Structures are given as C-alpha cells and as structure tokens.
Amino acid sequence: MIEPTVPIASPGARLRALVETGEFIAAPGIYDGLTAALVESTGFPAAYVSGGAASVAVTGVPDLGLMTASEMAAHVSRLRAMSSLPLIVDIDTGYGNELNVRHTIERMWRAGAAAVHIEDQQLPKRCGHLSGKSISSLADSVSRVRAAVIAAAGTDLMVIARTDALAVEGREAAITRAHAFEDAGADMIFIEAPESIDDLEAIGSSVTTPLVVNVIANSRTPVLSADEYRDLGFSVGIYPAVTIAAAAGAVRSALHQLIANGLPPVDGEGPADLFEIVGLSSWLEWPRQNGLVPEGRTAG
Secondary structure (H helix, E strand, O other), rough: OOOOOOOOOOHHHHHHHHOOOOOOOOEEEOOHHHHHHHHHHOOOOOOEOOOOHHHHHHHHHOOOOOOOOHHHHHHHHHHHHHHOOOOOEEEOOOOOHHHHHHHHHHHHHHHOOOOEEEOOOOOOOOOOOOOOOOEEEEHHHHHHHHHHHHHHHOOEEEEEEEEEEHHHOHHHHHHHHHHHHHOOOEEEEEEOOOOHHHHHHHHHHHHHEEEEEEEOOOOOOOOOOOHHHHHOOEEEEOOOOHHHHHHHHHHHHHHHEEEEEHOOOOOOHHHHHHHOOOHHHHHHHHHHOOOOOOOOOOEE
C-alpha cells in the first residue's frame, strides 16, 4: 500500500486548500509540455489531465476507453515533471475491478496527481458528452469509489466520484448516485453532462460535497462564467478541450495555408519564442548561476 507519509505542500494538499477557499477553481486541460507550461504561466491555479485529450494526443485514438492505465500513468508523470500545478486526472473507470482501482490510485499518487476522478460507466466506455453510454450497477459503482477512497487513505490525493447516470437514467438517478458516492467517502462529486441551467441548479442544491462541472464548448453542458458556476454551487470547473481544440484548429488552418500556397503562416511563434515558453532563458543561465561554466566557454 501507499506509505501514509504526505509531503509538505503536496499537490493534493494544495488542491484541497484551494477548494476550501470557496473560490471557483478553473482547471484547463493540458496534454503535453507546451500546454502545461502555457496554462501555468497564464496564472491558473490547477490543470486537468483529460483522458479524451490524452487519447487523441498521445495514442491517436478516440476516447473510447482504449488508453491503458500504464499509458495514462506515464502521461501524468511527464506532465508532472513539466508543471508544478495541482493536476486533476481522469482515470476512467479505474481500469478494472477494485484491485485494479487500488493499483491505479497508487500509481497516480506516485506520478504526482493531486486528484483523480473515477466514473461509473460500463466498458466499452466513451466520452461523457457522447451518446450511447451505459452505466454499471449502483453497488458495483459504489464499490469502485470506496476502493479508490481506501487506497488513497493516508495521502492527500483527492477522489472525485463521477456519474454518467444523468444521460442514461435521468437527473434523480444521478443525484441518488451522487449521494451514495458521498457516503462512500468521495472528496468531490462530478455529475457528467447536465444539459440545462435547471439541471445545474438541481445538482448544486442537492449535493453538499464540493462539485465539479465539465465545461466543453459546443457540447451538452451550458457554458457559463466562473462566477455563475460558483453561484450555482460548483467548486471546480474542468476545461478538457480548451487547449487541444484550439491547437487542432490552429494547426489545421496553418496546414491548409501551407498546402494552398507553399508558405507557412508568418504570424505564429518563432523558435526562440516557443523555447522561451518552456524555460529557454532559465536553462541557459543555470550553468553560469551555479558556477559550472569554465572561463572562456559559453553556457549553451
């Protein structure tokens, strides 16, 4: 099991402290070193590691539960090395039964996650904003959440319990599951894909545990401001596609321009600008700052 010693100012402790302030926490999606650096340098307090974005960017497959636990753990480790922000990580259904859930929790803690969310879909699962979902029984779903909570005991890793029941069985069933997940010890609740302000209001007024809302443009859930979500009772907003969708659009546009006229866009970042986003100056100065460059030799 995980050692019960929690590092001072661990990612999980920092995320818990943020939630306890009562302020709405916006966590944009990151999927590589560049987006991790951009989100942190822009000033966001946390970041989100989306399974959907990881599936597309890392393995080149749609979000249908095809990415493995090992692939996701390695992905989180790379992002953790790049970013000091608390990372909220999508672990799908926990990648199996209760033993798999335990193993996944331990790996994500070691990888540096601040929180994970585990869902109640049946395999083959899919993005929560797609149709055709099916969910596990309430008993099986609660058991997996409880396994995650027990496995995370002694750490500051936060367990977010997600239900996709709203689209499958309706609002009341989703709220019933939320209460069951609260009783199982979940730190936060995530009811996926509410489709109206009425849904958001009902969820916010029915669940006392801190709530997560999934914000995706041109999709199912109403896109509101941070203040509006907070006033409706939500604590954390994850924005899984905000970076990858912007990147896909910009790359597609640049490629169309290149193939059409043989010229790349001239209004983008130059090499030095790109390298500076990920710390060019600090890397070049580090040897000199630490007395590692012999006289007469340049640092970089």
